[in-house]
Amino acid sequence: MGTHAIPTTATTLEAEALEFVRDLIRIESVNTGDLATIGDGEAQAATYVRDALEEVGYEVAYVESTPGRGNVVARLAGSDPSRGALVVHAHLDVVPVDGQDWTHPPFGAEIEDGVLYGRGAVDMKHFAGVILAIARAFRRDGIVPDRDLVFAFFADEEAGGTWGARWLVEHRPELFDGATEALSEVGGFSVPLAPGRRAYLAATAEKGVAWARLRTRGRPGHGSRPTDDNAVVRLARAVAAIGEHRFPVTRTPAVEELLRVFGEARGIDFDDERIDEQLEALGFVGGLIGASLRDTASPTVLEAGSKTNVIPAAATATLDLRVVPGHEESFRRDLRTLVGDDIEIEVGSWFPAIAADPAAPLLDVIGRAIAREDPDGVVVPYLLPASTDNKHLARLGIAGYGFVPLRVPDGFDVFGQFHTADEHVPVESLAFCARVTAEVLRGA
Structure with a gap:
């Protein structure tokens, strides 16, 4: 491999996060959507997470919704019990790799030239490994967050969450008692805003699916x-x-704010009649924004x-x-x-759209954490055109936000890595994710 597996300058948190991400990628927790062909990969991944949490003293709920479909939930008490808990979650399943041309082994977790390759590198074993490392660090170092943190690792997100988040919400809702907000995918990655400046997109709403x-x-x-x-x-x-x-075109509050920020930064007055053409000037991020502007029906x-x-x-x-x-x-x-x-x-099955407050204090905490690492970076709400496990948690009155912080090169399309061959992420981006997420969870 082209570089050291773990950068020599990495902190303990960063090094452990990378180790966990790589170990999880090597577990083939492929979700085919068919119980007869899935196997027990999700249970293996969940057992790995459970053991790592129990090692530092967590009381862990390990739940198999059906044989082989493992879920893990653990809670860290905060200093203010009156505040609503924050659910920090990731899914442990990944989509299949069949029929794709990979140049790196999809479950090898190889690092080449500072880049980690493997299924789940961005969807979303990267965040599972990061929050596992943070949960351990907080417990090990005696860090008490401002509010309760519920660390959750779900099965089956890639097939709708039937045996994961949805099952737990329906059968084990007590695991999320007192929770008011949730943090997970899809957002937090940087996109070019203006020369020398980055925007970090925060999914404050999701389309219905x-x-x-x-x-x-x-x-x-x-x-x-x-x-x-x-x-x-x-x-x-x-x-x-x-x-x-x-x-x-429908300008939801999240879309309106995103267009305002990008319009001011790029000198564009977005016009609904010309907006598709105007978005092309934003490069790959324009396609992501465009998918959030209107209802879609795809045969x-x-x-x-x-x-x-x-x-x-x-x-x-x-x-x-x-x-x-x-x-x-x-x-x-x-x-x-x-x-x-x-x-x-x-x-x-109809999963209704969800929308959280785009001006919630949690977004301010996230903004301050980003500013510590990237003083010119700005956190911008957006409407996710896809769907996440936040939809299931919303049934319990939990407001969901998508923010997995990744600072990446300007031409790196993080959303474009989802479900693709040679899925990859820069190792330094994972270190950034660990630092920023830890800062958010300390003060959220």
Whole structure:
């Protein structure tokens, strides 16, 4: 490997965090979404975390929601019991690597030229290792935070949290007693704001997410005799209508604040009519912002017929739906209008959008912690176009924030590393994450 595994200047916290991240990457806790093929990787990772916490004296709740799906929760008492607890959480599962061209072993946790490679390097064993190291350091060094800290390590986030955060919220809610806020993915990474300045995006809201199936029926027959009642043609029209439609721009509070900060820094007056073009000037961050501006419906799977010369009786399409906070009802109406009355719409599990206070004191604490490391850096709220375990914790009245601090080179797209081949992160970014997160948790 091209560099030392652990930089010689690393503090004990930083070195231990890197060690834990690498060890967790080496545990193949791949979540296929199928109980028959998942194995016990999540349980292995959870056992590793449990043992590391118990070693320094934590009382740990180790919970297997179903065999092989391990979850770990431990609490560190704060100095002010009257304040709501902060849940600091990470998931221990990762997406599969099949069909991807990796140049580094996906579970090797190799370091080359100061960069750590492996599945989970940013999604999200990096934060699991960091908060495990911080939990141990606080306990070992007698550090008492201002409020209770609940360290949680979940299974199954990559398949919706059914056997992880969702299961614990439904079956073991007492583990989160008194908690009012949560801190986890997806945010905290730096993006270029202006020459020499970085913005650190804090996810204060998340789009709602659902999956829907479109289904239509027609008159079956021989392919040589076309029919006006062809299910495939009818479905294709509906799918095309969805693919061509652009939902209107919606400026949520988080989006509005982000556009204000970037507009002032770049000298851009964002106009809803030209905003897609204007966002291109921001580089890769423009794509992330653009995905948060409006509702989206993406056709992903089509199914119809089994033989070329047979007109099928039915056709179906699957949609990925992402909905801006407050748009649940209007989105359903818009989708029905788009596909027409002769298409059946079946909506599966719907995880509502969540939105926390973008001006909460926790954001001030985070801002001060960033300023200690990056005096010109600014923390900016944003709307996450994806979904995290914070949605499940929200059912307990816990306000979720996405902030895993990573200072990275200006051209490094952290969000672009999620689920990709050769997933990687600079080792120095992990050290930054450990320092900043520890500072946040001390004073949150």
